[in-house]
Amino acid sequence: MNTPLLEVKHLRVEFPLRRGTLLALDDISFDIAPGEILGVVGESGAGKSLTGAAIIGLLEPPGRIAGGEILLAGRRIDNLPYEEMRKIRGRQIGAIFQDPLTSLNPLYTIGRQLTETIQTHLPVGAEEAHQRAIRLLQETGIPAAEQRFDQYPHQFSGGMRQRVVIALALAAEPKLIVADEPTTALDVSIQAQIISLLKRLCKDHGAAVMLVTHDMGVIAETCDRVAVLYAGRVAEIGPVGEVIHRPSHPYTSGLMGSIPAMDEDRERLLQIDGAMPRLNAIPRGCAFNPRCPQVMARCREERPELRDAGATRAACWLVEDKAQQP
């Protein structure tokens, strides 16, 4: 395997509050190879978006990185000063957010927003920036790109706006795109268009993607590998087919079983009782232990680390037991 493009090592993010500190991300480690698409899934509050925000250096205060490192192409980026980080953002890491209307400035035409981004990061003149912007709009499948260049975001539909946002994210040819729920606000027929567009463009431009979503269907269709987050920790990480079809962590199995499938009929869905713990009440040991159907005494005392479980890596004591048996 090549050297990873992005390495996240033992990342901890905390929110200091008046009463104690909330540990929102606890010891998150993963990496992304160049050109790879890594999916990050989990339920609301699992820390998916926070992981993305930490990587692009846009944690909302008072949130802060309390430990660990983030390396982009071998260079540490989590401790850079604001101005340095600003140069990396956009140039080396592009970002796509959930709601395309809030990521575009309503007061500027989309053409101006695109050319501004291109000229900020790349040494090109106004004419070339204009050409590039139009080419990007065409690539993202916006019809009549020359005319739409001078229109404002409100003149675009939701799907079209998300195409503009993708064009913006790709404008400076970044090596990594952090896409945080890029299709959640869109209808299914538009979602399919945007996902295939994102996949195709990132392949063409050789960009790696960290795709944050709660939709396992999108993950299955798009990603190479997937990381399952639970209560601010990585529960399981591995190739997408393995995680979906042969999960090792009981939470992953439960999550997969609770999704209604299109090709099988079941009277009842598998359900995981209870809900994800709040950050101020994460249980001792494994965070999943109160909901786990296979909980053991050890799970309530000691926290499992990520370990090899066949093709995937899972943070579960069951996995180690399996490994010990010959």
Place this chain on the structure above:
Amino acid sequence: MTTLLEVRDLAKTFDVSAPWLNRVIERQPRLFVHAVDGVSFSIERGTTLALVGESGCGKSTVARLLVGLYAPTRGEVQFDGQPTHAGRDAGELRALRRRMQMIFQDPYASLNPRWKVLDIVGEPLREHGLVPGVDALRARVSELLLSVGLDAADCEKFPHQFSGGQRQRISIARALATQPEFLVCDEPTSALDVSVQAQVLNIMKDLQKSRGLTYLFISHNLAVVRHVADRVGVMYLGRLVEVAAKAELFSQPRHPYTRMLLDAIPDIHMSGRARTPVQGEVPNPLNPPAGCAFHPRCPHANERCASERPALLAFQGIEVACHAVAEGRI
């Protein structure tokens, strides 16, 4: 089986014109949105009809029309053989309304944050005068909470003390309070995480079995619809384009829009499959295309589709509104 609910040519038009003064000064015409435009269907007792479609297709408006939150512009709803609108006196309507209840999408917005669960779930009981005193009310509410998997002690709590899934259970308990026969569920699990969604869907299925409930289930998620429904109606721009039994619809979709929707869903079990890309977007409902509303996006459209609006016709046990299907072109 008997028909519990029958809807005939139901329509709702909203006036979205600019204010009078603007219309006069700027010479703007009046504008109307045909949110629901001539929808007919029926639901058998004890079964689930699901309505699916993309945002703005009018599914939620249908839900609100059925329970009487909107008055229809045209058409009729018959519940158990009795009309629910037009000229009924208030007492009769009240008695009818007790037999149908609604569950809303957002359990954060549909529960009064200042009320205790006892009051939230007990309100319909008190409103319809179904329980004699405070003790009886408390006993009945506890019973309802237990039936949706909550605890009797939760009576004294406020909504903010519950998670999203638990709140949706409170909504279900409230909807069940008057012992209705018919529940209108408007995207009941869209705001919930998948593991919690599974809990709520299981509860709804269990309740349907034990109480013989009839559901109108509205969702944009086809996988969820496939799990809960007996029959499925597909809506596009205020009209029903296809109504069929679940097995038929998912194995053999007829209408090109249904096919497109089924093609568009990413599914966890079809990793890596190539998809036919979907063309175009939903048109502006203020200015829907003439003829079949789907024709600008339809690969099978011809001149007739652009000019003549197809009616929902029975066709080999299913109902489809499509010229191409009727003519045998697809």
